[in-house]
Amino acid sequence: MYILRIEHEIYDFDSWKKAFDSDPLRRQKVGVCRYRIFRPIDNPKHVMVDLEFDSKNLAEALSTALRGLWGQVEGKIMANASTQIIELVETREY
Numbered sequence: 001m002y003i004l005r006i007e008h009e010i011y012d013f014d015s016w017k018k019a020f021d022s023d024p025l026r027r028q029k030v031g032v033c034r035y036r037i038f039r040p041i042d043n044p045k046h047v048m049v050d051l052e053f054d055s056k057n058l059a060e061a062l063s064t065a066l067r068g069l070w071g072q073v074e075g076k077i078m079a080n081a082s083t084q085i086i087e088l089v090e091t092r093e094y
Contacts, residue, residue: 001033001088004059006049006066008081013044016077020049025065027051031058047078052088059085 010016020037027035031053038048053059063083070081 002053002056002059003086003088004051004053004063005084005086006047006051006081007083008047009079010045010047011077011079013039013047016047019073019077024069025062027062030062030065031055032062056085056087 032051033054034052036050038050040046040048051059051062053062063085066081066083070078074081
């Protein structure tokens with residue numbers, strides 16, 4: 001499993017979430033299997049999103065597409081976006 005990890009600052013969570021939920025890049029259609037949204041407990045103006053993929057190529061393609069989308073919203077609902085593609089190596093539940 002490959003994860004596109006996204007981090008950025010936000011101005012207002014509700015506005016950001018509305019934009020996220022509008023799903024302009026059609027996450028499921030471009031290969032996202034699952035997503036998770038995180039916020040640090042000491043910084044509600046920071047968001048981390050993990051988008052899970054079966055393929056590294058799909059993760060890379062969406063990362064590229066996101067950069068184009070962010071050019072339209074940078075400074076309006078979010079700022080300072082960064083991405084990283086990581087591979088899930090092991091998981092265990094207790």
